[in-house]
Amino acid sequence: MTAPETADGHNAPLFRATGAAPQGPPPELPPVPPWRRFRGSPPQPEPPDDDEAALRRLGIADAVPQLDQESCDIVNAALMLRRPLLVTGSPGMGKSTLAYLIARELGLGRVLEWNIVSRTVLRDGLYTHDALGRAQAIAAWRADPAAPIRADQELAAERQPPPALGDFITLGALGTALLPHARPRVLLIDELDKSDIDLPNDLLHVLENGSYEIPELVRDAMDSARVHTSDPEGAARVLRGRVECREFPVVVITSNGEREFPAAFRRRCLPLEMPTPTREQLLAMVKSHLGVLPADAADQVDRFVERVNDGGTHSLDQLLNAVQLTSSGTFRADAGGLKLLELLLRDLSKGR
Structure with missing residues (x-):
C-alpha cells in the first residue's frame, strides 16, 4: 500500500501520530536516498x-x-x-x-x-559473547565419555560436533x-x-x-x-x-x-x-488508556495542565494514575482523596 495523495497531488505524510495500526498491508516507506x-x-x-x-x-x-x-x-x-x-x-x-x-x-x-x-x-x-559459557560447554564436550580416544573416522562421525561459536x-x-x-x-x-x-x-x-x-x-x-x-x-x-x-x-x-x-x-x-501535550491531546490519551473518558477526567487534566504550566517536572503517568484512582470509585477528588491527588501530581523535581 502506498501513501495516499493530497489534493495538490503530493503524497500525504505517512506518520500522523494517531497510533492507529494500518488497515490491510502496511504502508510503503518513501524511496531510499x-x-x-x-x-x-x-x-x-x-x-x-x-x-x-x-x-x-x-x-x-x-x-x-x-x-x-x-x-x-x-x-x-x-x-x-x-x-x-x-x-x-x-x-x-x-x-x-x-x-x-x-x-x-x-x-x-x-x-x-x-x-x-x-x-x-x-x-x-551490538552483541554479547558468553565466553565463559562457551568454555564450559567445550570442556563438557571434551569430557563426553562417548568421545573417541583416537582419530578414527568412523568413531568421529558418531560423536556430536563441538559447540558452535554462534x-x-x-x-x-x-x-x-x-x-x-x-x-x-x-x-x-x-x-x-x-x-x-x-x-x-x-x-x-x-x-x-x-x-x-x-x-x-x-x-x-x-x-x-x-x-x-x-x-x-x-x-x-x-x-x-x-x-x-x-x-x-x-x-x-x-x-x-x-x-x-x-x-x-x-x-x-x-x-x-517534544512538545507538552495540549489539553485535547491529554484527554485523548486518558481515553485511549482507560477505554472511556471518566466524568471527572477533564478536572484532573486541568489540574495537571496547571501544574505543568507552573514549572517543575511532571509525568504523563501521574495524570493517568490520578484519573484511574478517582474513576475507580474508591477515592474522590475532595477531602482525604484530594491530599492523595496532590501527592500523585507532585513536582518530581523536588525529590519527594
Missing part, C-alpha cells in the same frame, strides 16, 4: 509483533494526533532521509512513546529497546536492528545523555555505515554462524562475521538534556523537541 542505500544479506524474516507492549504504551488508538503538525513533519523527514531522530524534552512527556507510535502506525513490528546507563558501551548494544553470541537491540530486514526495524535508544562521554562518538560509524563486525566470528574458521537476537527466540545467520542492514532502522534517541552531544553526532540526527 542514494546515499542511504545498504546491501546487507541474507534477508531476515518478518519481525514479531508485540501488541501487549504497544497497548501498555499507547492504549487504544484515537483520532486525535498525539503530536503537533511540526513534530509530525520532522518525524516524516527522518523517515524519508533514513536518519535517526534525537528527541529531547522534559522527562515523562512521551519521548520514548514516539517509537511505539511509529512502529504501530507503520506496521514495523516489535520495538527494540536499548536503555542507556553510565556504564553502557557500544558493544552492549550459540554463545547474542545480538543486542542495536545489533538486531541492523540485520538485513526487508522493512526497517524501530530502535529506541533511551536516555543517551546518561551515557559515558565516548558513547555518542562511538555510535557515529554505525549510524553512518549501517554495519558492524563481530570480531569473534571474523576470526572463526566458519564462513557463517547462527546467532541469537534480541527478539524472543530470535536467530539470524551472520556471514563472515559482518552485519549490514538492508533498510536502515527507524532510530529514536531520547535525551533529557543533561548534557550536550558532539556536533558530529548531532549532524547525523534530526532534532525534535
Whole structure:
C-alpha cells in the first residue's frame, strides 16, 4: 500500500501520530536516498509483533494526533532521509512513546529497546559473547565419555560436533536492528545523555555505515554462524562475521538534556523537541488508556495542565494514575482523596 495523495497531488505524510495500526498491508516507506542505500544479506524474516507492549504504551488508538503538525513533519523527514531522530524534552512527556507510535502506525513490528546507563558501551548494544559459557560447554564436550580416544573416522562421525561459536553470541537491540530486514526495524535508544562521554562518538560509524563486525566470528574458521537476537527466540545467520542492514532502522534517541552531544553526532540526527501535550491531546490519551473518558477526567487534566504550566517536572503517568484512582470509585477528588491527588501530581523535581 502506498501513501495516499493530497489534493495538490503530493503524497500525504505517512506518520500522523494517531497510533492507529494500518488497515490491510502496511504502508510503503518513501524511496531510499542514494546515499542511504545498504546491501546487507541474507534477508531476515518478518519481525514479531508485540501488541501487549504497544497497548501498555499507547492504549487504544484515537483520532486525535498525539503530536503537533511540526513534530509530525520532522518525524516524516527522518523517515524519508533514513536518519535517526534525537528527541529531547522534559522527562515523562512521551519521548520514548514516539517509537511505539511509529512502529504501530507503520506496521514495523516489535520495538527494540536499548536503555542507556553510565556504564553502557557500544558493544552492549551490538552483541554479547558468553565466553565463559562457551568454555564450559567445550570442556563438557571434551569430557563426553562417548568421545573417541583416537582419530578414527568412523568413531568421529558418531560423536556430536563441538559447540558452535554462534550459540554463545547474542545480538543486542542495536545489533538486531541492523540485520538485513526487508522493512526497517524501530530502535529506541533511551536516555543517551546518561551515557559515558565516548558513547555518542562511538555510535557515529554505525549510524553512518549501517554495519558492524563481530570480531569473534571474523576470526572463526566458519564462513557463517547462527546467532541469537534480541527478539524472543530470535536467530539470524551472520556471514563472515559482518552485519549490514538492508533498510536502515527507524532510530529514536531520547535525551533529557543533561548534557550536550558532539556536533558530529548531532549532524547525523534530526532534532525534535517534544512538545507538552495540549489539553485535547491529554484527554485523548486518558481515553485511549482507560477505554472511556471518566466524568471527572477533564478536572484532573486541568489540574495537571496547571501544574505543568507552573514549572517543575511532571509525568504523563501521574495524570493517568490520578484519573484511574478517582474513576475507580474508591477515592474522590475532595477531602482525604484530594491530599492523595496532590501527592500523585507532585513536582518530581523536588525529590519527594
